[in-house]
Amino acid sequence: MRPAPDLSLYLVTDEAQCAGAGRSVLETVVAAVDGGATCVQLRAKDADGGPFLRQVIEVCRAVGSRVPVLVNDRVDVFLAARELGARVAGVHVGQSDLPALLVRALIGDGAFLGLSASTDAQVIAAQDEGACDHLGIGTVRETATKTDAPGGLGVAGVARAASLVELPAVAIGGVKAPDMAPLAAAGLAGGAVVSAICCAPDPRRAAAELLAAWREGLR
Amino acid sequence: MRPAPDLSLYLVTDEAQCAGAGRSVLETVVAAVDGGATCVQLRAKDADGGPFLRQVIEVCRAVGSRVPVLVNDRVDVFLAARELGARVAGVHVGQSDLPALLVRALIGDGAFLGLSASTDAQVIAAQDEGACDHLGIGTVRETATKTDAPGGLGVAGVARAASLVELPAVAIGGVKAPDMAPLAAAGLAGGAVVSAICCAPDPRRAAAELLAAWREGLR
Numbered sequence: 001m002r003p004a005p006d007l008s009l010y011l012v013t014d015e016a017q018c019a020g021a022g023r024s025v026l027e028t029v030v031a032a033v034d035g036g037a038t039c040v041q042l043r044a045k046d047a048d049g050g051p052f053l054r055q056v057i058e059v060c061r062a063v064g065s066r067v068p069v070l071v072n073d074r075v076d077v078f079l080a081a082r083e084l085g086a087r088v089a090g091v092h093v094g095q096s097d098l099p100a101l102l103v104r105a106l107i108g109d110g111a112f113l114g115l116s117a118s119t120d121a122q123v124i125a126a127q128d129e130g131a132c133d134h135l136g137i138g139t140v141r142e143t144a145t146k147t148d149a150p151g152g153l154g155v156a157g158v159a160r161a162a163s164l165v166e167l168p169a170v171a172i173g174g175v176k177a178p179d180m181a182p183l184a185a186a187g188l189a190g191g192a193v194v195s196a197i198c199c200a201p202d203p204r205r206a207a208a209e210l211l212a213a214w215r216e217g218l219r
Numbered sequence: 220m221r222p223a224p225d226l227s228l229y230l231v232t233d234e235a236q237c238a239g240a241g242r243s244v245l246e247t248v249v250a251a252v253d254g255g256a257t258c259v260q261l262r263a264k265d266a267d268g269g270p271f272l273r274q275v276i277e278v279c280r281a282v283g284s285r286v287p288v289l290v291n292d293r294v295d296v297f298l299a300a301r302e303l304g305a306r307v308a309g310v311h312v313g314q315s316d317l318p319a320l321l322v323r324a325l326i327g328d329g330a331f332l333g334l335s336a337s338t339d340a341q342v343i344a345a346q347d348e349g350a351c352d353h354l355g356i357g358t359v360r361e362t363a364t365k366t367d368a369p370g371g372l373g374v375a376g377v378a379r380a381a382s383l384v385e386l387p388a389v390a391i392g393g394v395k396a397p398d399m400a401p402l403a404a405a406g407l408a409g410g411a412v413v414s415a416i417c418c419a420p421d422p423r424r425a426a427a428e429l430l431a432a433w434r435e436g437l438r
Binding site (some may be wrong): 048049050051053073074075076077079080083084093094095096097098099102103105106 | 267
């Protein structure tokens with residue numbers, strides 16, 4: 001069995017947002033992990049495979065021994081990074097990416113696999129299928145980043161969907177610091193954030209505040 | 220050793236162009252192979268992995284025993300299709316995709332690997348590296364489809380670049396029927412076309428004319 005990674009503060013990167021804040025993805029990730037981010041998913045929907053692979057390798061070299069680093073969508077980039085010896089932990093896919101069962105066959109049993117879900121049916125199917133290790137459920141509220149998911153389930157809606165299964169689930173989509181305590185209290189495994197860290201003036205401090213808020217909700 | 224595929228008339232698909240002509244990619248490929256296309260590369264830069272995988276499987280089911288079907292860029296889609304038993308022949312990558320040596324490691328020795336090149340240095344590096352089986356050199360002339368390559372080498376420029384190496388090379392980028400005979404006469408291994416088939420009112424007839432022109436140039 002794979003030990004469940006700590007998903008409490010799960011950073012999903014957005015290169016344009018990082019650039020808008022005057023930083024690279026690598027700089028943002030390092031600062032966020034210094035601040036307390038517990039898991040990192042590298043997402044680069046518009047990047048070619050070559051530059052994305054270089055980003056994955058750089059980030060894994062910088063933080064891969066401290067937190068799990070997951071690759072969004074591109075199973076081939078994950079496989080190439082592993083082939084090069086990078087400490088890359090797994091893959092995250094959405095409903096329109098390669099099917100989770102096939103991804104599991106390609107990455108093997110030792111890697112983590114996350115799956116996005118936004119409806120009850122998707123959440124239950126993910127558990128029944130048995131391919132993924134954790135879910136990203138959302139969106140919590142409308143967001144410009146995750147355009148492939150229906151919006152506005154709210155904390156209560158995400159928590160209700162997560163309660164349908166035993167798989168650990170993080171809430172994603174417009175999650176901000178004030179959401180973290182309610183999400184923790186509602187039994188989620190974590191809060192996934194994009195702009196709350198990528199757009200922050202100080203991503204280390206933003207991560208520290210998000211994690212503190214999460215822990216507050218666990219009391 | 221992999222036997223060299225027949226690259227004479229090499230179709231690269233473009234979903235938007237096929238749709239503009241009122242056809243699916245599958246319909247276009249079947250018609251083109253009926254007309255004489257000898258090799259097919261499925262290219263879907265903007266598609267998600269799931270829909271692209273379905274397209275690859277459908278096309279392989281329809282024509283994979285008649286001509287080699289290559290997957291553009293997405294090594295993971297190739298691996299997933301093969302995992303599902305599809306008769307998919309290989310992968311084609313560009314200079315900004317995953318590096319050819321890594322792709323070779325991921326797809327194994329039994330699969331074909333094509334690589335795009337547009338400069339003398341890229342052509343020679345591809346041969347020295349030893350990872351790919353054939354090259355796509357271009358563009359022959361400016362084109363809206365291949366926006367990642369410098370334009371306008373012309374038939375003579377492509378032929379000169381191809382002559383630098385022993386790897387088989389197809390010319391790509393704005394190739395039309397009148398170019399096919401000169402390309403064949405200049406020693407290329409084939410002509411790769413996108414819009415000349417994908418936009419054609421009758422893709423079967425377009426393919427037949429392109430192949431006839433190619434053979435004319437071999438006399």
